[in-house]
Amino acid sequence: MKHRLFRSVGIGAVLMLTAILAGCQQVVLFPKGEVGIKERDLIVFATVIMSLIVIPVIIATLYFANKYRANKDNEYLPDWHHSNKIEAFVWVIPCIVILILGYVTWVKTHELDPYRPLEHAAKPVQVEVVAMNWKWLFIYPEQNIATVNELVVPVDRPLNFRITSGHIMNSFFIPALGGQVYAMPGMQTKLHLIGNEIGSYDGISANYSGDGFSQMRFTTHVKAEADFEKWVSEVRTSDKALSRAGYIELDQPTEKHPVTHYATTEPGLFSAIIGRCVDGKTPCVSHGGGSVQKLSPFITSSVKKESPAEPASN
Template identity: 40%
Template sequence: MSTKKLGRQVFFWSMAIWASVLLSGCGSEYLVLHPKGPVAETQYNLIKISVILCALIVVPVLALTAFIVWRYRDTPDNKAPYKPNWTHNTTLEVVWWGIPVVIVALLGYFTVRDTYALTEPPNKETKPITIQVTSLDWKWLFTYPEQNIATVNYVPIPAGVPVQFELTSDAPMNSFWVPQLAGQTYSMPGMAMGLWLQADEPGEYYGSGANFTGEGFAHMQFKVIAKPQAEFDEWVKQAKNTSPAMTKADYEKLSKPGLSERLTFSSFPAGLFEEIVKKNGHGHEHMNHYKNNLKSETGAANQHDTSGMTHTNHH
């Protein structure tokens, strides 16, 4: 194959790859690359660091691959040296082992640092609120233990205020994900998981289930609606005054497989979230440790009544 023909093929495939990458983004927005809160911002920065560190390996390897293919091509006019008995070069060994080891160590450092940082409130100067999340087939139930209200498939929050989400499932395991505000966290039967989240500014943010759970999986979407504190307080007041109360029968009906529109309830049965955790596993052995960790992070004054709850798992 002539050098000119090889050059044309390399150019063609390069353009094809670039076209595929660029066209794949047409008409859509990569939400995870547009963070709107401190938690998502930290994760976005970790993504950038990871891409840069990985590129330090991937780009030279691809360049060297292309060079080697061209330099040692099997053509009559190729004058590349032929060394069939060559076996070792100390300098090269240090380069191709040393550089990856350093890069992996750096990547591990940044990952551990940010992972542990995200287990704490993103803003320790502001009192957080707690929202309990239960994934169902195929809908999301949000209960507000401090306000004693509940919603389905949408979750208003005050902008600029840290939110401690507590997650469980009364259905198959799912994954709670709001790309612009935080990374995904599993909701699992018999466990209470924790996720900090904060929206820096008012707006509506897309959320979804990111774990396949059957027929209605594609419809497990919700909106996180960040409001100024005054508007959030007014919404709570309106929900208390105009919405029906949730009974145990209402919850049993809601928990059955099926889709649901947005719903609002002025109250919900006391201890509902804790009962859901306990009935699906060893909830009484899982929750107090989680609550003690949360208490040490946010202070006793910010805790709601969670009597009878013991240990959790963190992912």
């Protein structure tokens, strides 16, 4: 009776799990960017190569459990204790698999280093990203515009992200394009991606950051080059400008913040955010050279954009 009960519970759990997963969008396994595709391929390769050990072990476990179960007449070998063939099988095969998996993982993870620029003929798009409570700020330094909770990029052009946080540690992640890098206050990290298919993809905060964490989302729109330029022109018609004073006002914690466009941005704002001196009164902090330096607020605009230390990414 108990056996039937446990079996029914197990079948019910499997069916429930299947129903839940049926509604999931496995976006990581169906990426829309070059980096995401390479990461997906590495995951699939690692899974297949490890299955060469896992599957035979599972089959052998079931086979031996059935062969030597109680009340079954089988060959009895009380003096058997060692087999060179079995020892070779259980040691050599796993070692080969580990060597192959280790080599491929080493090569691919260095190839997919988020700090490593993508090799591409097209000119990269520069985007400065600021994680705020609880929204995302995107500054386009070349176009001199900014947006909140909306990232628009051209298709088939490398995307060079420079990432920081206004307050607490966070994590920048666009699952469909690949890569995930931490955003930390007073520091700068980097991420290089590319969108190979036109479409709209979710971007999320992948690191818990307080009450509004679940709503800290943005949409990434990958558009044709002409549509991207048209969007830039539309943003420039906005009546909002992102100055330092405007950033301080925007910096107040909000949840479900609406998409906002800024026609212009104040030069040096991103460097000031990293230096934690947006107010113009607090001396900027530079982490260059391994030491903390206090810089006069009157020379904050001369802080080099690449000076903050770049910690290891995830």
